[in-house]
Amino acid sequence: MKRLLSYALPLVLSAIMAGAQTIPVTSKTAAQTRTPVFQDGHTSRPLANFRLRLAYTATSAAKLQLREDFVIDLPAGAGTLDLTYEHIAGQAAYVSTRLDGEPIYEAHPIPGSAGASTYVSADGALRCDRDYTVSATFQTTGNGTIFSKCLPNGKWVPKAKALFIRDGKLVYDIGWVGHVTGGPTVNDDKPHTVVLRLKAGRAEVYLDGKLMMHRDRFTAPDIKGHVFKIGHAASNFATELTNGAVSHLAYWPRAIAGPDFASLRTGSIPANAAPTLDWASPELTETFKGLGQPGYPTQLKLVAGADLTLQDAWVQPLDKISHATLIAGWNHKTLAQGKQIYQSLCVTCHGTVEQEGSLPTATKFHQDSLKNGVDPFRMYQTLTRGYGMMVPQPQYSAAEKYAVIQYIRESFLKTQNPEQFPPVPADYLASLPQPMRTPRKLAGAKKRRKAAKPKPYLDMDFGPALMGTYQVNPGSSQQDRNIANKGIAVRLDKEAGGVSKGRAWLVYEADTMRVAVAYTGTFVDWRSIAFDGSHGTHTSIAGSPLFTTPDLPAWHYPKDGTWEDKRLV
Template structure:
């Protein structure tokens, strides 16, 4: 039962006396929300400029106009940018302009226009919502000063700078936000970075930078922070002070936020003043030399959304006429879309909400409600309007005794309205059942696009990731303590109870690169920071409990061959060690699960070790127990248990061993002669000898851990049943929904953001992994049509898996920390041992460095891509690479470098690869790369990846098959070949690309010209998926395409996850499957025959070309974009279309638009975007 809505409504009701009333806020009709504009218009051929008297914020403009002849003109201007001409045929026809303008403080502003329903313009509003400070002559940053800045941001960039905007150079100065930390940088000298992280949390922060005798120090939100000497260089001529503005080649403008105030003193304030100032109390500090306050939102409509007001101007000449000109405030909900979207699901959702809450007061047609004054919907007239939009206003604002319903989203409110209309009004109270037609929907306020999507109410105070049962252990990156991060950690819950690892009270945190017991902790689990949890960027999860001890990021066991503690792991370019220790030293082998217990298996030298931890709760300080089973070792073994600290008590039951203090650690020495051995180590504080001995003897785990490695009872024995949804066969492709059990539909509240899958040999089942660490199986895939599906959770707690492959029935999962192999040891269908098949992964805490995709070749080798860091230089050798793991798992090779965020891998039949990449720094647009895989010198352009390339020119990198402009696909994922024996008809043998950003599938026709691959993409004619699709495979028996995906950020399709089957229905797709760029011509081969009579009509074709600029900046605008006239169109063999384009040229971006007619007489449009590197001979 869902209690939250009832509890919330009860809270609202009990906040007022039962006879209290909400203020009567009458609902408005759409006409009442409109304000007439440009009322000064007069019919004349003379030029006239009509300016709205009051600047407006976040509004819609509706205007009807006509141009009587060629001399007539009209232009509209929102803000201070360039006016936009209203282009329409000069005749007596009235045309409709719709303009939407949005700008709020801290967000980029934009306006867009349509004429007669066709999009014509989308441009940024002047100012772009950023705070632009006035000139600040006289500010000096090469002597003592104090500067205060107030800001909020969820991104990064400059807060203020003293530099040239176009170029970063010596002695330039900047205070900015990067990876959630504040920094002060002096060009070519160095920087100071704040200790405090997480400042990109969207909250208001006040920071003070003080420079005193060359010593720079931050104070943040009332607390002193980092300090550094030597931060002094002379100011340079030509440098200017800027607010929120960055510098080319270093760091850009502030994103996703705004600076709200800056103050500057030409002296170094004392500590007391600086702390007071950074706490936000500036009133008592004497007058600053410079003071500036940013723009603020204002409300310009009674029920509008506050924003930055902008002027609105209309200029007319030549007798242009206008009528019916009005503005309307934008709204937080897309009312028309929600009403159009009513279906059986919304009706059911409305019924659930009504029966949970509304029925109490309003009743039904057969049962009276509890409040006589409440409307009986089946017979009473409405007091505040009965049409859907006015009902929505009543639910939102309340009316009389009707309380507002803030606990429901707009979608849920409209679901209730749908239920009321269909259940009570239509059959019983028809006079209150108002018609809903296109005209009525078009009159409703439009949704403000830049607002974050409204989220559904929470079922309890926790967020989805906090509600999820992750199982008894969670492998992740955790900050143990400041400066101490366990990059490849395993958090194991030690106390009993439901809910999994996050609901525990005591944990042992291991790190499997070093084999450290990194921390023992009680209390609360973690802060839930990180991109996979709260969605934050530049953050990572930190422990929040009470720590009994912590170990540093160093080897736990001495090198068995020589007794050395020297850390010989790979050194990153930040001077820190990463990745595993040599296999001859030690190796993490995997994690057993037995009930709620987690048992690690690893080796030290030739000794294999099993280890499990538990806790005995006693008094203020519980006793943590580590149980170890060590096989025979030819070498003496030494284990650092914990750093020596006052009060920490260590006991061991290991016979023949010695426990000493050495080099700051409690050290356990195990002579070779004392092995094999089974023993326990107890760690606590404040207990006497007898108590500690009694507590160790109270251990519940068996001393011999081998009994826990045979397979234990199932954690998740029940299947979760869903119903597949067959797709619509009316088009060339039908999409069947393989319905997955979302978080509300499974007992463990598991968040199924799907990231990889593969088919079992029996073909009726697949294994599917999720970003939150699960692996599930689903059966029933071979049904035609889809029917009942059985889902079974078989593994949990993996580290952000983003790829899965089944080989000979064994499941391999590509995780951020390892390539895992799952073992079911007792044939109960559930994983008992997560084998670490390969752990060469070099992991840092940076949020962006995902391990993407998983493929294998005939020899058994595995392939995946490792992302680079976002906007930061590389640290480890795996940053921005394509990687191969040997078939035996013993080593990893780098096949190519220079990628930014390659979302998946396609292994080609000839042993080459297709790898996509995402727009960003050094990557001007998204792209598809054909990769040979020759080694680390094969470089694909990202200067922030790990390589030795210093030449940033385009000639120094391998060029992509195509650059992909954002509007076409904002985030490509994995490519897939259609098998030649698939059941996709004329598309068999074609190449497909999947889109995380837009939830689409594209064909990728390409050619090789002079050895350089070049080509493009064209979307399949089918509806978008509701989530971003990332992984796809063709079924081995039914020959159809299966795809799964998820949403996290930077995508248009925001359903958390989905799994689908896409079938070719046999209908013509008219899809380009081959192309050739030649001198003065473009040849396209289509999947189906075209109509010969219309193929030569030149008005059906458009070709455009543009270039891009690759730089350290994020992305690139289109450069030199122009139309290339098509002078002839020739159809051969019914399917091969050649367009003659005399001005065709090599270009980083090219679009070919074809408005085609098939042989069935139906018209359709196909748009291909691609790249031309060189033109072949005709």
């Protein structure tokens, strides 16, 4: 049986190792993140938050329709268009473009895209000059329109109507007739339901179930050519809803009353009162098979003749971060940061040149090939998504991940394993996914300093004593380091705050029944997986020893009368 196990175990280990070697590569090169467009015609599939590269020749001018209301001119001749487009909830769509390297738009907000609905009624539909009810759910930190009945485009005109937010308060206005306003602040980044009911000429506005304002004989005839819109009204009054969105809106061509209205005021659509319009905002969509950022998609359309020839046409998803900026910003500070991260976590499995790691299948950076990609962008994907037995590392920011990548490249690959050290020239950086640039600062938001990562062990009151493993001395061997494996650190001075806030201590070692050290000054260095998260470390005393005892028993062995250390090693 023992012989059978002696043969079987290496085979099992070999199978495990072989399986680890054959895991499919999951990372992608920058080129692999690109998707061709306009291969089968002049219209793309729906795309959200992307970069477009278009190299073309044409004998006559052409156009790229980015949205129904936004077109980019492509002049005749040979040209290269580089464009980024992004549109997220509560923000305008932003476009940046360069034609042959010359900027045309730089983070340009597209008019009419912030809070604008995909729904605009036909002329004369959804009347607002007789009994009607509108219920809308919204959330915002800005101001702007919930819904309106006005001209499709242009300025505010007499008898136009809009329910909107101004200075944080709800307002219902009829052009050159008057307005009502009141209630609490609603641009507080919380969801709200507003109901506007016109009943026999009386306009009532309810917020989250409560009547906030009303006015009798407050109506005006609808004007021919006016349409019902959600999220925007006129160019100079009751403008687009900013820093937020209307998520749902329902319209009834009558004044809802009775139990149905009671239900509606609390945000529930009555089951037996189907609305004429039951609108919901479009869903944010991720359009690059998990590689992109969710947003409102658009379809690209080339408006061109047969003389247009495309030499290059692809889209690439935008990312939350600027990979190129983080790589180009490597310096001695980021190298030191990467070293600290590597030595606190990565070294346990991957080891160093001198000390092998604890996981046999983990890559030895100084000699192995990197199985999931060798350039910084692919190494970042490995850290972010994991690979094989390595789990994702969400506890680290993008900057921290790139710092440890720099350390691995400079400390292991560059000198010990140069075949795994590709250069990162300017064209490589330019090929990486670009960052989204939509302004994230909401109206009224105060700039906050980035909070330091909390270290609760520095503030905690552990009481007068703390059990743990304590290293007494620096040293290269177990004996030199004098480690109290089952140590009990006891505070000797009597002040508040617990053991860590003291000035003098002794460490009793329960296994050998000795006082390993008595010392003053600073408690410990807080190195260990229980405190700073570092692996393969022992918490060391940080003060000045008054005396120490060797790592030997302090008790007499009763059976043979010796002081011999009989602990298992």
